Amino acid sequence: MYTVAIIGAGFISTRKHLPAWLRLRRRVKVVAVCDLDRTRAEAVSRQFGIPAAYDDVNQMLARERPDFVDVCTPPSTHADIAVAALKAGSNALIEKPMATTVQECERIIEAERASKGRVEVAHTELFHPQVIEARKRIERGDVGRLTGMRIFYSTPVTLWTTDPGHFANRLPGGSIGETGPHVVYLSQAFIGPIREVRVRGRKILPEYPWSPFEDYRLELMGDRVSSSIVLTYTSKHSAFLLELWGAEGIMKVDMQSKMLVNYHRVNQSPWGIGLSAVSEAAQIASGAFANGFEYLAGRFRNIHDRTVSEFFKRSVNGLPPAVTSQDGLETVRVMSAISEQLQSQAEPMDSPLPQRPEQRERP
Numbered sequence: 001m002y003t004v005a006i007i008g009a010g011f012i013s014t015r016k017h018l019p020a021w022l023r024l025r026r027r028v029k030v031v032a033v034c035d036l037d038r039t040r041a042e043a044v045s046r047q048f049g050i051p052a053a054y055d056d057v058n059q060m061l062a063r064e065r066p067d068f069v070d071v072c073t074p075p076s077t078h079a080d081i082a083v084a085a086l087k088a089g090s091n092a093l094i095e096k097p098m099a100t101t102v103q104e105c106e107r108i109i110e111a112e113r114a115s116k117g118r119v120e121v122a123h124t125e126l127f128h129p130q131v132i133e134a135r136k137r138i139e140r141g142d143v144g145r146l147t148g149m150r151i152f153y154s155t156p157v158t159l160w161t162t163d164p165g166h167f168a169n170r171l172p173g174g175s176i177g178e179t180g181p182h183v184v185y186l187s188q189a190f191i192g193p194i195r196e197v198r199v200r201g202r203k204i205l206p207e208y209p210w211s212p213f214e215d216y217r218l219e220l221m222g223d224r225v226s227s228s229i230v231l232t233y234t235s236k237h238s239a240f241l242l243e244l245w246g247a248e249g250i251m252k253v254d255m256q257s258k259m260l261v262n263y264h265r266v267n268q269s270p271w272g273i274g275l276s277a278v279s280e281a282a283q284i285a286s287g288a289f290a291n292g293f294e295y296l297a298g299r300f301r302n303i304h305d306r307t308v309s310e311f312f313k314r315s316v317n318g319l320p321p322a323v324t325s326q327d328g329l330e331t332v333r334v335m336s337a338i339s340e341q342l343q344s345q346a347e348p349m350d351s352p353l354p355q356r357p358e359q360r361e362r363p
Contacts, residue, residue, distance in 0.1 A: 002028050002316065005064055005090075007057060007081055008072035009035035009044040012095055017070050017122075018048060020308035028068070028312065034060045057081055061088040068312070071095060074167045075177070079104035086115040091315045093308065095122045097181040098328030100172065102336055105329035112325055120311045120321035121328035123185045127306035130253045130260040134244060135189065137251065142262070144248030149190055151183045151229045154239040157205070157214075161233045164210040172339035173201065174212035175233045180338060183229050184220065185323075185331045190244060191222035193330070197337045201345055204234050213342065220334065259287045 004021050006013055013033075021030050030050050035041040038055035045053040054060035061069075061084060069085040071078055071094045079099045085092045086108070098121045099105045112119045125131060138146055160166035161175065171177025188194060197220060201213030208214075211233070218229040240255035250263040261283045265276045301309075310322050 002067040002312075003031045003064065004028055004068040004070060005032040005034060005060060005066040006030060006050075006070050006072060007034050007085075008095075009033055009037070009040045010072065013070075013072035014044055014047075016302075016304040017072050017093075017095075017308060018044075020302075020305045021070065022048065023305060024309060024312060031066060032060050032064045057084055061085060061090070066090050068093065068315070070308075075100045075171070079107050082108045082119065083111040086111040086117045086119070089116050091117045091311075092119050093122055093311050094119060094328070096124070096185070096328075097121075097177075097332050097335060098325065099332060100177075102329060102333050105325070105332050109325045109329065118315060118321055119325040119328070120314075121323045121325065121331075122304075122307050123181070123323045123327065123331070124303040124307045125182050125186055125255065126189060126323065127303045127310065128253075128255060128258075130255070130258055131186070131189070131242070133260055134242075134251055134253055137262075138190065138244065138246070142249065143244065143246030143251055146190065146225055146244065146246045148225055148245050149187065149227045150243045151186065151227065152239060152241045153179060153183055153230070154232045154235050154237060155179055156236055156238050157234055158236065159233075161205065161208055161211050161214060164208075169210050169212075172336075173342035175214070176201070176216050176231055176338065176342070177335065179231060180216075180335055181331050183218070183227075183231065184334045184338075185327070186242065187220045187222075187227035187229070188327075188330065188334075191220070191225040191227055194220045194222055194334050196221040197334060197341065199338045199341045201342045216342075218338065257288075258291050259284055261287075 006018055018030065021028055032052040032054060033041050033044050033050050034054040034057055036055055038053065041053040041055060052064065065088065067090060069090040069092050071081050071092060073081060075097050078094055082092045082094055099108060108119060137143065160168045168175050168178035200217045202215040204214040205211065214233040216231040220227040220229065238256065242253040242255060244251045252261050252263065261280050263276065263280060265273060314321055
C-alpha cells in the first residue's frame with residue numbers, strides 16, 4: 001500500500017485532487033493533510049477520514065515519509081514545498097503552474113535530478129478525452145496539416161474577480177496567472193514550442209480596482225502555427241472552447257460539454273452547407289448520448305481523476321511522467337513573458353485610429 005500526503009486544504013484539494021486519490025484506495029492510503037491553517041487541515045482530516053493533520057510541511061514529511069505528495073497550494077509556495085518533498089524522497093504532483101518563475105522551476109528540476117522522486121505537473125486539460133482524441137486526429141491527418149488554432153475561455157466574474165482577497169488577483173498580470181497556464185500548455189500541445197508572445201490586457205470593470213485586467217487577448221506563435229486566445233473574466237457565464245483548423249478541415253472542442261465536432265465545408269453551396277450542418281448535429285447528438293451513458297453507467301472519470309491515476313500508474317511502473325518538470329518549466333517560461341508584457345501596460349496601450357473625414361472639425 002502506497003501512502004500520499006495532500007498539501008493544501010482549499011478548493012482544488014478538497015474538490016478535485018483528494019477525491020481522486022481516495023478513489024485509488026485499493027492501492028493508496030491518504031495518510032496526512034497539511035495546511036498553514038491547522039483548523040482547516042483538521043476539518044478536512046475529519047471530513048475525509050484522513051489520520052493526521054499538520055500545519056508544517058517539513059514536520060509532516062519527516063513523520064509520515066509519504067510515497068507521494070500532492071501540492072495543492074498557491075503557486076508562490078510550489079517551489080519550496082516541491083523541493084522539500086523531493087529531498088524527503090517523495091514523488092511530487094504539482095498543481096499548475098509548476099511555479100511562478102523560471103528560476104523556481106529550475107530549482108525544482110535540480111532537486112528532482114538529485115532525488116529518487118519524480119515530478120509531474122497537473123496540466124489537467126491534457127487528460128481531457130476530447131483533447132486526446134483531437135491530438136490523435138491531427139496526427140492521423142484527419143484535417144490535413146494544422147494551420148491554426150483558437151481558444152475562448154470565460155471564467156465567471158463571481159469566481160474571483162469580485163473577491164478582493166482572492167490570490168488570483170495578486171498574481172503577476174492578474175487573473176491570467178490562474179487560468180492562463182491552461183491555454184498555454186494546450187497551445188503547446190498542438191503547435192509545439194512557443195517562440196513569440198503578444199498580449200494585450202484591458203481593464204473592463206472599474207468597480208473592481210484590485211483586478212488589474214479582466215479581458216486578455218493573446219497571440220502565441222510557434223514555428224509554423226499560431227494560437228489566438230481570448231480570456232475574459234467579465235461574464236456570469238463560463239465557457240471553454242477550442243478550435244483547430246487544418247488544410248482539409250476544422251475541429252471544434254467544447255471542453256465543458258465534452259463535445260468534439262468535425263467541420264468540413266469545402267462546398268459553399270446551400271446544399272453543401274446544409275449537409276455539413278446535418279453532420280455536425282449528428283455528431284453533437286452522438287456525443288451527448290455517449291456522455292450520458294457514461295454518467296449513467298458510472299464510468300465517468302473527470303480530468304483530475306485521470307491526472308492523478310496516470311501520475312500514480314506511471315510512477316509505480318517506472319514510466320516517464322505524462323507532463324514532465326521540463327514541460328512545466330516551458331509553460332511558466334511563456335507565462336513569465338506574458339506577465340512581463342502585462343506589467344508594462346499600466347494603462348491599455350491601444351493606438352487610436354485616425355479620425356474619419358466626417359469626424360474631423362471643419363474650419
